[in-house]
Amino acid sequence: MNEIRNLINITDLSTEEIEHLVTVADDIMAHPEAYQDMCAHKKLATLFFEPSTRTRLSFTAAMMDLGGNVLGFADANSSSATKGESVADTVTMAGCYADIIAMRHPKEGAPVVAARRTTVPIINAGDGGHFHPTQTLTDLLTIHRKKSRFSHLTIGLCGDLMFGRTVHSLIEAMSRYEDVHFILISPPELRLPDYMKEMMDQKGVLWEECEKLEDAIPKLDILYMTRVQKERFFNEADYIRLKDSYILTRKKLGPAKADMIIMHPLPRVNEIQVEVDDDPRACYFYQALCGKYIRMALILYLLGLK
């Protein structure tokens, strides 16, 4: 029997596998018609216990563009989780009806529990403040297409670096490459957790912390903005105090490099003003588009079809 491949954390993929997925996604973008029937008669279950727009819709579009079908739920309240069914049982059920599962859950570690019981590949589509590996693959495809390299980059990560699961997974992935320097821009309360800093130190990755976005902007090749996530706070007063810590405006982009790119996993709230959308360096909507293509590549890979 073939071993089931799951994607729980970006560390489940080797660098070669990540680069293979990026190459396949590139090819799908160039020749979508060559892939349109590759998942004929296959089904993807999307089990979303937490809200999503991009991740769920891009997984759905990815499977549809591969010629497959999609079933699932977008809200835990419409599943038997409301009756007390465990995640492990829900996943076992989904494996009876689908060939592959994409699951989002508010509890960190839920996909690990699910992976112990699954009979089909499971993709972690985000677990609490923990990991979001397919967002990282999306980010990597965007960086590849916009910067044509993963090495020799100064990356500013701005906003909620404590709870930002997309940030944690991106640091994990980009720390594999040569001469990548992170500038961690956050208020003291939302700094990157120590275990992430220790991981970078062990790998010899350069990083520095800074509180003012304006101080970092001129040095950056990539500015990765994040939302201060209301749903991760225990105390509303803290959220209100911190939510507008960083607001990117056209004026603040003045000293930025001409070829810097602005990324954001989205959704945004106030942290990037709408006036920035017209700047040629803004690529967060393109990033969301890349999400569909890299998820197509991932589905094919985990199903052993490419």
Ligand code: CP
């Ligand atoms: N980037 C991202 O995960 O967006 P959604 O929460 O809308 O899926």
